[in-house]
Amino acid sequence: MVNTLVRPSTTDALHFIEEHHVSTPEKTFLIVLGDCLVNYNGRARSLLDWGERVIMIKQDGAVLVHQPVMREPVNWQPTGSRTEFTMKDNHLVLKSRHLHPPEKMKITFREVQLITVTSLRDRANLVIAGMETDVVNQIISDPSIIEEGLRITKREKPVKSGSIDLYGFDKNHVPVIIEVKRSLATISSVHQLRMYVKETKKDNKEAQVRGVLCAPRVPEMVKKLLEEHDLEWREVERNVVLPDDRQKTLREF
């Protein structure tokens, strides 16, 4: 079920939207392509001058304004926004409001090139692999990835200043704190790890506590900082494997 109008007048565009979208916005997905101007006021404030863009209003109230380039929408409204349409000075005007946090956006169209209304049926969920939790799981199932004789005893161990990804003991029974980063290790991850080690030493009155930063790549500058603070690092490969029943489809790809 798709309804489309090519190059309507702004008045016809409004009528079309009122007929097909306004009464049941939570069930219809609206796409408008046209020459427009965008105002936004909320957490920040912005103005986007006239230009041709694609606007989508999703079935949960999210509004996206897409320019011809870039992955990110240039303007948007969050999920749960309420959107209304009116005419002003022969322009089609879209006003969208969000309550918490308070945000409003106004789109003024001086020309509409295309309007499409549809109702998307999509019950599928994304199955994804290759995230930090996967690395953590991998280390739990085989701690020798980090080093021989390592024993993991806790995951997500809460401390005063945050939460330790993995906690355990090495072959000499020395406590080991492991901070896992999915991608690049940063200076803040070092700060974090340092904090955890310090707090653990204090809390347990341990003289020695090791801290290991575990990431696919550790930049030189970060390595230096780690060394300065007597911390360690391991560069580990990400494991990018989906659940078994999904593997077939992906192998073919």
Next chain:
Amino acid sequence: MVNTLVRPSTTDALHFIEEHHVSTPEKTFLIVLGDCLVNYNGRARSLLDWGERVIMIKQDGAVLVHQPVMREPVNWQPTGSRTEFTMKDNHLVLKSRHLHPPEKMKITFREVQLITVTSLRDRANLVIAGMETDVVNQIISDPSIIEEGLRITKREKPVKSGSIDLYGFDKNHVPVIIEVKRSLATISSVHQLRMYVKETKKDNKEAQVRGVLCAPRVPEMVKKLLEEHDLEWREVERNVVLPDDRQKTLREF
């Protein structure tokens, strides 16, 4: 200039795309609405089962797959990807590749409800206000926002473990480090500030160096942590003002 095809066969869809998009992809913006399956392999790996979605191919090669809800695309390819179309088992197949980092995505359509090809003309740039740099500028132009007698001497002062937002001296000539956060102050910002103060003390052999965390809101927990480390904070309003010539348009909104 908009070309649209409603409910084409997958074969007709391919012909349409070849005619209007393939030869000049950097000039045409493609929207496909249909029942599809999405595979992705790159930094992570994912599979999205059959469902109705909106796919956009932007003029810079970015590809977005949008489900009926949520602000974020469920799958995407970055700017600069190359996309090809083929037929396989009576399905329209889109394959997109990106080189650095290596990423590929495959979308298989078993039904196409709408195809639109257009060429968006948009030379406008977003004018935006309310970001961290604005707060930093504001403090520079009027340091009394933080406190009377404060004198700012450096902006983005580089130190070993990062970069200090603002550096200066209070009315008693004591060095002051100011860390600015646009939104919520977090525990990591405290770690960061602590680090900066410590390093500055060491580098300058100063007995006293003040550290001030400056954010629109500082949660209780963060305040506690700051107090523990003899650091300070200021809660400041964000300044959400656009350049003068833009104000008129926004005031009306």
Next chain:
DNA sequence: CCTTGAATATCGGTG
């Protein structure tokens, strides 16, 4: 409800 941290983060600025 608030808080925390990950993300195929994306994006721009800087060296």
Next chain:
DNA sequence: CACCGATGTTCAAGG
């Protein structure tokens, strides 16, 4: 090219 930090980050998970 690598690195770094902001983002109207968005989003899900956990207390």
